[in-house]
Amino acid sequence: MPQDHDSTTADDSGVRVIKKYPNRRLYDSATSTYITLAQVKEMVIAGERVRVRDAKTSEDLTRSILLQIILEEEAGGAPMFSEAALANIIRFYGHTMQGFMGAYLERNVAAFSEMQSRMQDQAKSFSPEAWAQYMKLPANPMGAVQEQMQEQMKKQTEQMLEMFGLKR
Structure with a gap:
């Protein structure tokens, strides 16, 4: 299991922190488990605020992960956007x-x-x-x-x- 360098499970505003590792795996700091993109989607649907950060650089990757979820949804059957x-x-x-x-x-x-x-x-x-x-x-x-x-x-x-x- 990855070492949680800053041992942060949420930032100061109560946002759930997800770390993205170079192997493209997502690590939920709150549950200390690896999660899937589908689970991030479920968190968003449930109204939970998430922040995805690069595990090495701490760069904010939230937008790119959310866009990836949208892309998968759009490709998966009934698209929302014409x-x-x-x-x-x-x-x-x-x-x-x-x-x-x-x-x-x-x-x-x-x-x-x-x-x-x-x-x-x-x-x-x-x-x-x-x-x-x-x-x-x-x-x-x-x-x-x-x-x-x-x-x-x-x-x-x-x-x-x-x-x-x-x-x-």
Whole structure:
């Protein structure tokens, strides 16, 4: 088992520290065990904050590990990003508004996550009778909220792309 030079299991902000060794293995300092990329993904899904550091240099590798997880997910079946969306994201690299695009995406994903969380919280309070009534409705009200949000995000994105001379 690797020697934990700084014996750190979490940094000062409560972030779980994962060390990446030259053999490409990931070592969870909190459990003193080797873990897989899938386990890092599970931690992220569970809402745990993780920080991946190179075991020798302490370089922060978190972004590259998260991107690797996304790449595997995108290649594994039902991708989240269309080719057009990926092409548009690529076009912003090196563009003067690159930082703005990142912040824009971050805000919209956070808003979407918040909406999803609220919907899940509301759904937990439904009784079986309420669910039965909900299922009898001709149109799903939650679906309508999602559609409105998607339409709003689509309009905002189109406006932003037009502002920078980029069109679909």
